[in-house]
Amino acid sequence: MFGLLKKMFGTTQPEAPRPQFYDIVCPYCFSKFHHEDVVFRAAHYRDDDEAFNLQEDDKLNDYRKKFGLAEIDEIEAIVYPSTIPDDNKIYTNGVLMGVSDKYAVVTRKRLCPGCHNELPVTAGKYPSNILSIVGATSVGKSVYITSLIHTLQHVTANNFNAACIPLNNAISRRFRDDYEIPLFENGNLLDATATTKRQEPFIFQFVFKDENKAPLTLVFFDVAGEGMTEQEYLQLHAPHIKNSAGILFLVDPMQIRAIRQKMLHQMGENPGEIVGLAREPREVVVALFEDFISQQENNKTNIPTAVVLTKSDLLYTLSSDEGEYIRSNSNVFHNVTHSGYLNLDEYENINGEIRRFLSKVDTPFVGSIDVFFNEASYFAVSALGSNPVDRQVSGIISPIRVDEPFIWLLYKLGYIEGRHVQ
Structure with missing residues (x-):
C-alpha cells in the first residue's frame, strides 16, 4: 500500500528544521564565513576624515587582478562591524544586514571579508548553494553552460x-x-576556455515565486579543462568545488579511447567539429581526489554529483537495433521536459542507461566514481542538438535534456519533489 501511495504522490527529500541563519559562501572567491564576519562598503565619503576618504581597496583589487580585470583607483571605505556599537547594527531575521556608521549614515552593502565583492542580499538568510561544473579539456563546458x-x-x-x-x-x-548571442543568434561555436583566461564566475539566482522557497544561487565557473589536471591551476579554482552543494561532472564521449575510433569511422569524411584526444575522464577524478576528496571523511565526498555525458547526439553513430552500445530508439536521443517535479521514471531510465553505457566503454572511470562519490547519477545531454561543422551550428539550436542534471540537483537539494508517473 505504501509503495502505491509513493508512486501516486511522489517522493521528496526529507526536510530538516530551518536554522535562523546560515554560514555564507562567497560566490566570488568561495571563502566560507559566519554572517557576523561580513564587512560593509560605506555609503558616503568625507574629505575631512581619513577613515572615510575615497581610497584603494587592496583586497578587491587583488581579486580583480586574478581575473585580468582593471583595478579600481578609489572607492568608498570599508566599515568593520567590530567598530560599530551593537545598537547601530541592523538585523533582519537574525542576520546582520546593515550598519549605521559614526555619521549616522546607514549602509547595507555587505561585502565578503576575503575579497570585498558585494554579497547577494539573500546571503546568510538561506543556504549558499553553489553548483560547480568540471571536466577535461574540450568537453564543451562553455557551450554547455551557455545552453x-x-x-x-x-x-x-x-x-x-x-x-x-x-x-x-x-x-x-x-x-x-x-556567450548567448554568438551561439544562439549567430550560430558560432564558442572557443574553448584557455588555462591562461581566469574568468570570473557567472552568478545567477534561481528564484521561486513561492516566497516560502529559498532562492538558489547558481555559480557557474567556466574552469578551463586543461587546468583540471594541472595541480597548481586546480588549486586556484578548487575552493568553489570544495564548497559546492552540487557538481556537474562533464564527460565527452570523444575522449573515451575505447569508442573514439569507431565513432570517427562512422562519421565519415565530414565528421564536423571534433576535438583532439585529451585527458581521459578518470584522470580528472584523480586530480579532484588529490586536491580535496582525499581530505573528506572516508576519502569520499557527499556532494551530489551529476555525471553528464555531453554531445549525446554523437552517440547515434554507435546506435543499433541490437544495442551493442546503445539502442537506436534510446532515451538519449529524445528530449524530456520536467515540469513542476522531477519525473523519476525518466530520470531512472536515463541514469541506468548511461551508467551501463559508461561501464561498458570506460570501466575505470565508473569505478573511480563509485569509489570517491557517495551520491552520483548519470545523464546524457546535447547542448546544441547536432554537431557543428566548420565551427558553425547549422539550423535551429535544439538542446536535448540539457537541464535534466540541474533539475536532479534541485531534487537532491530538496527544492522540488520527484514523482513516478507511469
Missing part, C-alpha cells in the same frame, strides 16, 4: 514557477554578449 543558462531562463524557470536572474548587470551583459 543550460539559456534553457533555465527561457524554459526551466517557467516550468518550476521561478525566474533565473543574473546577479548584476555586468554578468548579464557578459553572458549575453560573449
